[in-house]
Amino acid sequence: MLTPRTEPRVFEALGHPTRLQLLERLRREGPLSTSALAEDATMTRQGVRKHLGVLSEVGLVRDQRQGRERLWTLDPRPLADAAGWLEGFRVLWEARLDRLDAHLQRIQQGEPT
Amino acid sequence: MNSTHAPLELVIQRHYKAPPELVFRAWTDPAHLSEWWGPEGFETDTHHMDLRPGGEWLFTMRHPQAGVFPNRARYLEVDPPRRLAYLHDAGVDDDPSGFHASVDFEPTATGTQVTLRMVFSTPEARQRVVDHGAVEGGRQTLARLDAVLERLRAEA
Numbered sequence: 001m002l003t004p005r006t007e008p009r010v011f012e013a014l015g016h017p018t019r020l021q022l023l024e025r026l027r028r029e030g031p032l033s034t035s036a037l038a039e040d041a042t043m044t045r046q047g048v049r050k051h052l053g054v055l056s057e058v059g060l061v062r063d064q065r066q067g068r069e070r071l072w073t074l075d076p077r078p079l080a081d082a083a084g085w086l087e088g089f090r091v092l093w094e095a096r097l098d099r100l101d102a103h104l105q106r107i108q109q110g111e112p113t
Numbered sequence: 114m115n116s117t118h119a120p121l122e123l124v125i126q127r128h129y130k131a132p133p134e135l136v137f138r139a140w141t142d143p144a145h146l147s148e149w150w151g152p153e154g155f156e157t158d159t160h161h162m163d164l165r166p167g168g169e170w171l172f173t174m175r176h177p178q179a180g181v182f183p184n185r186a187r188y189l190e191v192d193p194p195r196r197l198a199y200l201h202d203a204g205v206d207d208d209p210s211g212f213h214a215s216v217d218f219e220p221t222a223t224g225t226q227v228t229l230r231m232v233f234s235t236p237e238a239r240q241r242v243v244d245h246g247a248v249e250g251g252r253q254t255l256a257r258l259d260a261v262l263e264r265l266r267a268e269a
Contacts, residue, residue: 092152
């Protein structure tokens with residue numbers, strides 16, 4: 001479970017092109033091994049492993065041993081939490097736009113602003 | 114949209130029964146803005162507004178308990194009455210919590226369709242969404258609930 005302290009780190013984890021590329025591949029192609037992920041990425045296997053570690057820390061990916069390889073799976077749940085925050089901001093703006101509506105109606109009816 | 118980035122984006126559309134010229138003015142005239150910008154319980158004081166690309170809107174949001182919050186919008190596009198785009202931050206240069214906003218005003222048969230788009234690209238800007246969303250969004254929800262309850266009581 002994510003705590004308020006760990007949640008902002010989800011965004012930090014998302015803020016890197018390579019990590020997004022890794023997530024996109026896992027979303028499109030399903031579980032993949034470290035070496036399969038490294039094939040496509042423009043960096044070394046070691047670099048890919050480091051980025052997978054960052055994603056794993058915030059719970060965006062999970063790994064499973066399969067023989068000598070590690071198999072990585074996307075876990076989108078932390079992203080759903082992030083969307084929840086955006087929803088709060090939307091509520092703030094919906095209320096602001098409601099007030100604009102009321103204001104426009106007031107001034108068009110010729111009432112003092 | 115650049116696929117190597119994952120900015121948070123918030124898009125809200127709203128239709129107003131008022132001509133684009135008026136809606137645009139409500140969005141760019143300090144006297145109008147102080148009437149609706151809010152949020153509930155906040156006063157919006159404009160210190161300076163220079164409505165042109167490169168110009169700034171400097172304003173303070175004040176709340177008796179929550180405190181004083183300096184804000185700045187740096188205009189990128191000013192195209193009355195069609196479009197407004199700006200960078201919103203806390204009034205300091207290179208503010209990592211700044212975000213990009215655009216507002217499009219489209220005429221319709223009965224008024225104006227407004228499309229508001231806000232893009233949060235840095236971790237700090239996303240955190241700003243978290244803070245504002247949690248605190249102000251929560252308060253707004255409660256304020257709305259109050260309004261609904263009041264109406265229900267009046268109808269009962």
